[in-house]
Amino acid sequence: MEAPPKCALKFSNYIVKHIEFILNEVPEKDEKIRLNVNIDTEIRYNKNEPNKFITIIKITAGEKKDFAKSPVYLSVEVWGFFEVIEEAIDKVRQFAEINSVAILFPYVRALISTITANANIPPVILPPINVAGMMANIEEVKEENTEKQETEAYE
Structure with missing residues (x-):
């Protein structure tokens, strides 16, 4: 058998x-917390072992400086270690x-839910995401920014 x-x-x-968590205003128990969420990803390859890499997910949610817009601010950064x-x-x-x-995103989602639930406020539950679609959008934005920078540099 093969x-x-x-x-x-x-x-x-x-x-x-x-992990950074700031609670500005305690929301009501049945109140849903609505936050602007920013997701950033980064891949770092190992120079000595090119088949190994680190995936970094950074998520910020809420407003750090303008609490009138957000009762909660949180920031997390999680590193995943992978091998091909x-x-x-x-x-x-x-x-x-x-x-x-x-693979790494559900761990980050769970971390954010746990942090907010343990703060004794309504938990922040990030929805599942289409990672392939998100990564494609990130690449498009990077390409647009690169083209814009090149255009500005040569004008």
């Missing part, structure tokens, strides 16, 4: 690098980047 194929992407571990099988590095890099964010 052995099953190896999975191209391995999730090794994650760590929480940063060496024989598939070139073929699966983009696939691995998108899927590593998809």
Whole structure:
């Protein structure tokens, strides 16, 4: 019997690098907290071991300086450690980047819900996201900003 194929992407571990929580105004128990949420992702490759990389998800929610707009401010940064099988590095890099964010995001969602629930306020529950769509939008914005910077530099 043939052995099953190896999975191209391995999730090794994650760590929480940063948590910041500020409660300005205690919301009512049945009040839903509505926050502007910003999600940023970053991929860092290991120079010595190109099949290993770190996926970083940074999320900020609420307004830090203008509490009239938001009863809560929170910021989290979570690092996930991943590995791609060496024989598939070139073929699966983009696939691995998108899927590593998809794998790590539920941990970040749970962290945010836990922080707010343990603060004894209505928990902030981030909705599931379409990671592939989000990553495509991020790339479009980066390309637009790069084109804009190049245009401004040469005008």
